[in-house]
Amino acid sequence: MINTSSAKNAFNKLKGKAEKAVHRSLDQHVKLAVTGLSGSGKTAFITALVKHLTSQATDKNLPFFDVMQQQRHIATKIVPQQALTIPTFDYPKALSALLPLEGQPHWPASTERINTLRLAIKYRSDAGLRGHFAPQSTLYLDIIDYPGEWLLDLPMLEQSYQQWSEQQYALLQRSPRVEKAQAFLTALSELDLTAPVDESALSAIATHYQTLLVSLKKDTKLAMLQPGRMLMPGELQGAPLLLFFPVAQANDEVVAGSNLAHLQKRFNAYVKEVVKPFYTQHFRNFDRQIVLVDVLSALNEGPETLQEQGDVIKQLLAHFNYGETGFLKRLFKPNIDKLLFAANKSDHISSAHHKDLALLLDSLVHEQSNHLKFDGVKIETMAMSSITATMPKQVVEQGKTLNCIYGKPLSESQWLTYLPPQPPMRMLNKDEWPSHGFEFLSFAPMPSPDKQLKHIRLDHVMQYLLGDKLT
Ligand SMILES: Nc1nc2c(ncn2[C@@H]2O[C@H](COP(=O)(O)OP(=O)(O)OP(=O)(O)O)[C@@H](O)[C@H]2O)c(=O)[nH]1
Numbered sequence: 001m002i003n004t005s006s007a008k009n010a011f012n013k014l015k016g017k018a019e020k021a022v023h024r025s026l027d028q029h030v031k032l033a034v035t036g037l038s039g040s041g042k043t044a045f046i047t048a049l050v051k052h053l054t055s056q057a058t059d060k061n062l063p064f065f066d067v068m069q070q071q072r073h074i075a076t077k078i079v080p081q082q083a084l085t086i087p088t089f090d091y092p093k094a095l096s097a098l099l100p101l102e103g104q105p106h107w108p109a110s111t112e113r114i115n116t117l118r119l120a121i122k123y124r125s126d127a128g129l130r131g132h133f134a135p136q137s138t139l140y141l142d143i144i145d146y147p148g149e150w151l152l153d154l155p156m157l158e159q160s161y162q163q164w165s166e167q168q169y170a171l172l173q174r175s176p177r178v179e180k181a182q183a184f185l186t187a188l189s190e191l192d193l194t195a196p197v198d199e200s201a202l203s204a205i206a207t208h209y210q211t212l213l214v215s216l217k218k219d220t221k222l223a224m225l226q227p228g229r230m231l232m233p234g235e236l237q238g239a240p241l242l243l244f245f246p247v248a249q250a251n252d253e254v255v256a257g258s259n260l261a262h263l264q265k266r267f268n269a270y271v272k273e274v275v276k277p278f279y280t281q282h283f284r285n286f287d288r289q290i291v292l293v294d295v296l297s298a299l300n301e302g303p304e305t306l307q308e309q310g311d312v313i314k315q316l317l318a319h320f321n322y323g324e325t326g327f328l329k330r331l332f333k334p335n336i337d338k339l340l341f342a343a344n345k346s347d348h349i350s351s352a353h354h355k356d357l358a359l360l361l362d363s364l365v366h367e368q369s370n371h372l373k374f375d376g377v378k379i380e381t382m383a384m385s386s387i388t389a390t391m392p393k394q395v396v397e398q399g400k401t402l403n404c405i406y407g408k409p410l411s412e413s414q415w416l417t418y419l420p421p422q423p424p425m426r427m428l429n430k431d432e433w434p435s436h437g438f439e440f441l442s443f444a445p446m447p448s449p450d451k452q453l454k455h456i457r458l459d460h461v462m463q464y465l466l467g468d469k470l471t
């Protein structure tokens with residue numbers, strides 16, 4: 001006769017073992033969402049993360065990262081990624097831009113294609129802090145880099161052509177867009193939407209629209225620029241799918257075969273064949289998230305751009321899954337349980353004002369972070385700099401000590417000592433905005449004879465995002 005209770009016990013034991021194994025392997029993988037608009041510093045952040053973990057991994061360099069501080073980090077290296085159809089993040093190229101063998105350092109180029117990278121972080125568990133006999137573990141960290149412009153398409157997933165068109169057309173009626181949109185709006189006003197499709201007219205107006213998006217990105221740094229592939233087409237360069245634009249009235253009866261029907265068809269195809277696959281293939285199953293925000297550049301542009309940054313971040317976050325993660329949840333539907341808002345490039349201001357910058361970003365994302373905190377997500381806001389391009393310098397002027405920074409501005413050939421303005425501690429409304437605006441300079445990366453990169457609070461960032469996974 002079979003002893004049912006011992007069979008049950010054996011089964012439970014096995015089940016427990018299997019659960020433990022899955023749990024262990026789940027805990028040994030972290031998929032990190034590096035989220036940010038174009039120019040927010042995603043590529044620089046990933047490059048710095050890899051550099052500091054693979055070749056500058058010391059407690060001196062990363063003192064607030066526990067695994068370093070406690071001397072438990074053994075080594076980190078880039079290992080083959082899981083996704084075989086995506087190019088690998090070109091770390092050697094990015095690094096050689098920042099730390100060239102000869103010539104002046106420069107920033108890595110803007111990203112044109114999606115790419116990915118897997119890091120294996122080998123460490124000693126802190127269970128036996130008695131030192132070097134503790135068991136070794138490996139944490140695999142998966143990261144994706146992509147053109148920031150593509151991220152902006154995510155809100156289009158929920159929109160019809162009519163809704164998208166109305167929203168975008170309304171934006172084009174407002175400053176600072178309207179001043180730049182005249183050529184497009186004039187060309188558009190000459191288009192008969194109900195007439196039979198005229199491919200060449202549509203493509204001419206699409207070219208105007210593309211020129212407009214490019215100039216808005218360059219001159220205003222506005223964030224809500226769609227479709228993103230018009231700015232960074234990748235492999236879609238020249239594809240008819242991209243040739244659409246918003247119109248004044250998209251809600252009339254759509255006559256089959258008309259210009260309007262054609263625009264609607266292209267919009268739908270773009271969302272279905274470009275935005276949706278990008279989202280479903282690459283923007284799922286994240287465990288942790290860092291949202292990089294270039295608050296200083298937005299301040300330079302004015303209140304509209306800053307406000308739009310906040311609005312866009314809010315819209316983007318709606319496309320990620322958040323919540324507390326238990327074992328089963330992680331197995332079937334991983335959620336982001338820790339989110340970091342990072343006010344990047346804080347080396348462009350004096351360290352005395354880092355706190356102000358973090359508070360300003362906090363005020364921009366407050367509503368969203370409140371919702372997420374309520375749902376159990378841990379949220380932090382920090383001012384940081386993946387790659388420090390300036391040095392602090394104190395200057396005494398008329399008996400007063402000024403906290404300046406020293407570096408080579410991107411637009412100049414000479415090095416400069418400069419006193420950056422103080423960023424506001426919260427979102428300002430238009431009346432409060434200083435009449436002369438803000439002017440924060442951007443700097444070239446600093447030459448480094450010892451081939452080391454410097455950072456501000458990257459160790460805090462690592463600790464926040466990964467610390468608990470490396471215990
Ligand atoms: N001072 C400073 N500047 C930075 C830092 N990170 C990025 N930058 C600046 O911001 C620019 C854009 O950084 P990227 O890393 O290319 O930004 P991205 O988010 O990858 O942009 P896309 O690839 O266009 O989506 C760089 O060329 C630098 O000028 C930083 O940590 N410190």
Ligand SMILES: [Mg+2]
Nearest residue numbers: 042043110111
């Ligand atoms: Mg990039």
